[in-house]
Amino acid sequence: MEDLKNRVALVTGGSRGIGAAVAIALAKAGAAVAVNYRERADAANAVCAEIAGMGRKAVAVRADVSVATDVKRMVAEVEAQLGAIDILVNNAGIAHPRKMDEITEAEWDEVLTINLKSVFLVTQTVIGGMRQRKWGRVINMSSVAAQTGGAVGAHYAASKAGIIGLTHSCASSFVRDGITVNAIAPALIETDMVTSNPNASPTLIPMGHFGSTDDIASVVVMLALNDYMTGQTISVNGGWYMT
Ligand code: NAP
Numbered sequence: 079m080e081d082l083k084n085r086v087a088l089v090t091g092g093s094r095g096i097g098a099a100v101a102i103a104l105a106k107a108g109a110a111v112a113v114n115y116r117e118r119a120d121a122a123n124a125v126c127a128e129i130a131g132m133g134r135k136a137v138a139v140r141a142d143v144s145v146a147t148d149v150k151r152m153v154a155e156v157e158a159q160l161g162a163i164d165i166l167v168n169n170a171g172i173a174h175p176r177k178m179d180e181i182t183e184a185e186w187d188e189v190l191t192i193n194l195k196s197v198f199l200v201t202q203t204v205i206g207g208m209r210q211r212k213w214g215r216v217i218n219m220s221s222v223a224a225q226t227g228g229a230v231g232a233h234y235a236a237s238k239a240g241i242i243g244l245t246h247s248c249a250s251s252f253v254r255d256g257i258t259v260n261a262i263a264p265a266l267i268e269t270d271m272v273t274s275n276p277n278a279s280p281t282l283i284p285m286g287h288f289g290s291t292d293d294i295a296s297v298v299v300m301l302a303l304n305d306y307m308t309g310q311t312i313s314v315n316g317g318w319y320m321t
Pocket of ligand 1: 172
């Protein structure tokens, strides 16, 4: 399948976990892919090597997506190396599991800045080009935490609920510009984020097991291909939360 041929995708936090699977799935569907990372250059380069092995273009770009100057440089680098960005997957995120009374102000700020402000910064930087070209896909990684409270804490749940509001605002603002904006609310997907969290147990999941990163990547590809779905939150959660 090459329906995304000639499209350029940027996946934030594409070096590991869900983001790595998303980057590879978009490349399989035909896209050239920029793989953003913050610290793990080797992991990002390995994802790019796998994509290059498929005959697709890929570039690893270091940037802290919570920092506006990093975001501007990242987008300029991607556009210089791959071309204009058609598909943005706002995936980068952190989780510091804490009880409500343990969350410090600094932790609250860090989680909100990396998980939520980053989505605003990257989207704001990329959206102008999408509007000019009258085509774009923005896919934001929320969480079941926005719907149920989840297994991380209030700071994380609030950041992921904020992403849903941001998704609705952007979806309605750009609905006449050929741009769709949707969110995915996963739980619990077997990545470093989940296996390092003592509160994240498969017993929370009605299906009785963690999901795979491919369970999320396939939904990202579906959203990238779909023209008529916007402003939605797609729950991929083994039955934890049903709308
Ligand atoms: P993960 O395995 O911990 O990977 C996190 C990724 O984000 C890494 O690529 C990391 O880069 C990158 N990252 C973190 N902070 C960054 C920053 N400031 N700037 C740029 N990149 C940054 O996490 P995951 O489980 O794949 O989660 C991916 C997304 O899905 C997150 O937004 C998470 O909240 C969301 N989510 C996950 C689950 C789940 O069950 N796993 C459920 C709901 C939602 P480095 O490799 O360089 O550190």
